[in-house]
Amino acid sequence: MNEPKSSREFLSEALGPRRVRAFSPFLAPEEKERLCSLLEFGDGPPPSFADALRDLARQYIDDGSSQKLRAICLLVADLFEQGWRVSVEDEKILFEPPGIARAGGQTVDDVKARLRLALQTARKRQLQEPSVSSFIRRIERRAVRPTGHKSSVLDLIDDGRDLARLLANIHNLTADDRQRALAHVIDPVVEICETGRRCAHTGLNLIDVWRYFRHTWAHEYRSVPGRQLLILIRNAARPRHPVIGIAMLASPVMRVNVRDRWIGWLREETKQRLDEGLVDPHALAQALLSRLEESIQSIRWDDLVRPDEIVEPSEATVLRLEQKAAGAAYAREMELRAHFEARQESGEAVPPLRGAVKSNDPSVNWLASSEDLLFVRKRAEVLAQLLFARQMFRASGLAVNPLGALEQLHAGRSGQRAIDIVLTECRKAGLSSRIADVSVCGAVAPYNELLGGKLVALLLASEEVRSAYERRYSSQVSVIASQMAGRPISKPADLRILTTTSLYGIGSSQYNRLSLRAKDHSDLRADLAWKPIGSSLTGGYGTLHLGAETANALRLMAQSRHSSRRINNRFGEGTSPRLRQIREGLDALGLDSDTILHHATPRLFYACELGAGARDALLGLADTPAGVETVSAIAEGWRCRWLDRRSRRPETLQNLVRLGPQSVQASLHVAGGTDLLGDPHSE
Numbered sequence: 001m002n003e004p005k006s007s008r009e010f011l012s013e014a015l016g017p018r019r020v021r022a023f024s025p026f027l028a029p030e031e032k033e034r035l036c037s038l039l040e041f042g043d044g045p046p047p048s049f050a051d052a053l054r055d056l057a058r059q060y061i062d063d064g065s066s067q068k069l070r071a072i073c074l075l076v077a078d079l080f081e082q083g084w085r086v087s088v089e090d091e092k093i094l095f096e097p098p099g100i101a102r103a104g105g106q107t108v109d110d111v112k113a114r115l116r117l118a119l120q121t122a123r124k125r126q127l128q129e130p131s132v133s134s135f136i137r138r139i140e141r142r143a144v145r146p147t148g149h150k151s152s153v154l155d156l157i158d159d160g161r162d163l164a165r166l167l168a169n170i171h172n173l174t175a176d177d178r179q180r181a182l183a184h185v186i187d188p189v190v191e192i193c194e195t196g197r198r199c200a201h202t203g204l205n206l207i208d209v210w211r212y213f214r215h216t217w218a219h220e221y222r223s224v225p226g227r228q229l230l231i232l233i234r235n236a237a238r239p240r241h242p243v244i245g246i247a248m249l250a251s252p253v254m255r256v257n258v259r260d261r262w263i264g265w266l267r268e269e270t271k272q273r274l275d276e277g278l279v280d281p282h283a284l285a286q287a288l289l290s291r292l293e294e295s296i297q298s299i300r301w302d303d304l305v306r307p308d309e310i311v312e313p314s315e316a317t318v319l320r321l322e323q324k325a326a327g328a329a330y331a332r333e334m335e336l337r338a339h340f341e342a343r344q345e346s347g348e349a350v351p352p353l354r355g356a357v358k359s360n361d362p363s364v365n366w367l368a369s370s371e372d373l374l375f376v377r378k379r380a381e382v383l384a385q386l387l388f389a390r391q392m393f394r395a396s397g398l399a400v401n402p403l404g405a406l407e408q409l410h411a412g413r414s415g416q417r418a419i420d421i422v423l424t425e426c427r428k429a430g431l432s433s434r435i436a437d438v439s440v441c442g443a444v445a446p447y448n449e450l451l452g453g454k455l456v457a458l459l460l461a462s463e464e465v466r467s468a469y470e471r472r473y474s475s476q477v478s479v480i481a482s483q484m485a486g487r488p489i490s491k492p493a494d495l496r497i498l499t500t501t502s503l504y505g506i507g508s509s510q511y512n513r514l515s516l517r518a519k520d521h522s523d524l525r526a527d528l529a530w531k532p533i534g535s536s537l538t539g540g541y542g543t544l545h546l547g548a549e550t551a552n553a554l555r556l557m558a559q560s561r562h563s564s565r566r567i568n569n570r571f572g573e574g575t576s577p578r579l580r581q582i583r584e585g586l587d588a589l590g591l592d593s594d595t596i597l598h599h600a601t602p603r604l605f606y607a608c609e610l611g612a613g614a615r616d617a618l619l620g621l622a623d624t625p626a627g628v629e630t631v632s633a634i635a636e637g638w639r640c641r642w643l644d645r646r647s648r649r650p651e652t653l654q655n656l657v658r659l660g661p662q663s664v665q666a667s668l669h670v671a672g673g674t675d676l677l678g679d680p681h682s683e
Helices: 007-015 029-039 049-058 065-081 108-127 130-140 160-169 175-183 206-214 257-263 267-275 281-297 307-311 315-345 373-396 402-411 413-433 452-459 463-473 479-485 548-562 577-588 593-597 614-619 631-646 650-657 661-669
Strands: 021-023 085-089 092-096 188-193 228-235 243-250 435-443 497-501 531-536 603-609
Touching (some): 065 092, 065 108, 065 548, 130 661, 188 631, 228 452, 257 413, 257 531, 257 603, 281 413, 373 402, 413 614, 435 452, 548 577
Antiparallel strands (some): 085 092
């Protein structure tokens, strides 16, 4: 008789040995026994498994091991609900992320449906939160608004039945007449959601309107730090200008290898372009030297080094700056620990230690704020790197013999480090002012049936959106840059590239082949295209699969381990505070945080260049003006290429009939209504 397979063997056979991950939590013996008994199931976990874990977690909210057990229960519950396979063996918890592996002849749509279902788990919990459900009921309720008339957000959702009738009526017109008629059915306009602005037709706050439609997406809504521009695309051809779709431009992620390689911010890519003759060595050398000089001048250094050390840095100068940075880091750790212990002794919750500067208020003393320990460390650390790069560039003769110097720098470890440092500065400059990430983009019912998501994505490259972004941020004082410089610094807001990723990792019908060629559309001055720029085949790191309750439990674990709150959600402390908090909490549990945060779902990356030469501009090689199109020209191209054909399909008109205010409302109030969701990649 064959011996029964262990949990590890079973998972390894079914899913591949390199995908199974294991951890042994740091728990008291009786608590480990209780957790393992809960995880021991014969034929697989029951449907109520996650609920049972959360019930157990609610019993343990104290300090010490109980706090650990609570965090582990919440973590495993989240992973299980997201489709991770969970088992236990020899007091070790075994788990495997779902990724996008296809089993049993699954189609692409099957995989998307499975991943979408997993994402909806957190969304459903969020919709059940009292504050969220109250907001939805309030904005849907018909009430007298500032316009003086009764209105509801449902008034901004178009009637699919009426749209179907209009499209059917123009079905048999000639090609030219059809195009003119379609423009009288869908005429998109861009509306920017700003604080205090209200809808002219309903009196509703525009940010509330945007938030309502965002809750119809397939995954939960989380606010993001940094720059963000909330956008409504509305149909001026219809009564009350109903919403076609929504979008959000946000600050881009700092490190994305696929994007950075495509732009040329990685040394290996730059070297390859040099070798292939795609980059002029004199232009590259000048770009590197200019970027280095600008970066040095953007840092306050008078309290760190002498002027002659800036001009002619030495190894001793660099070493002294590194020691200064280490000293400031230690002093800040002591400051955070004292803050933590003082609150603990008084029995208070530990609030974040945000520092003196909380906004870019005109009254801020930037010189004084640059002496905050956090920014003393950052200034000394960055300046040490920049002066090291200056040393290397001067020693190689980069200014006088670019070709030979670049070859020499690429050949040695120190030279490579110097190039890496300056390319990092190029990336920081580009990400801070010339790139935006499309973190939300899609159509809402009934326009999702008409490929409205493609229209929204294309309109983000319009002159109207680019100008709105520039107006919002071009004169805004940067809190981080100003504390680094010791004086007010305003960065430009000159958008040159938009980027985004495919949510499901196996292609996006919204962005695939999304282009308009100028030769096919007379109103366009240049080609407009979203292009695939690469993929992360092994997946990436993120926290989308972990809920807010779990994140909070892990944050408390991190605090207890370090006797301080090291992540305080303040400007300059670091990117992605949520990711860093969760990583620290997982480490405090004794877990390899990468095994949890690596979601094993590949991502496809897309980019849209706003005019020719955009990538060269982000490397400092050239700076030709951005070329962007108007909303009206883009809309005309979209109607001609996509709407005309789509609206001729009988099944499209049939589907439109069932879409409208009621279907959107149902997607928010009926659990499991996945087919009604306004999903950004569902087309």
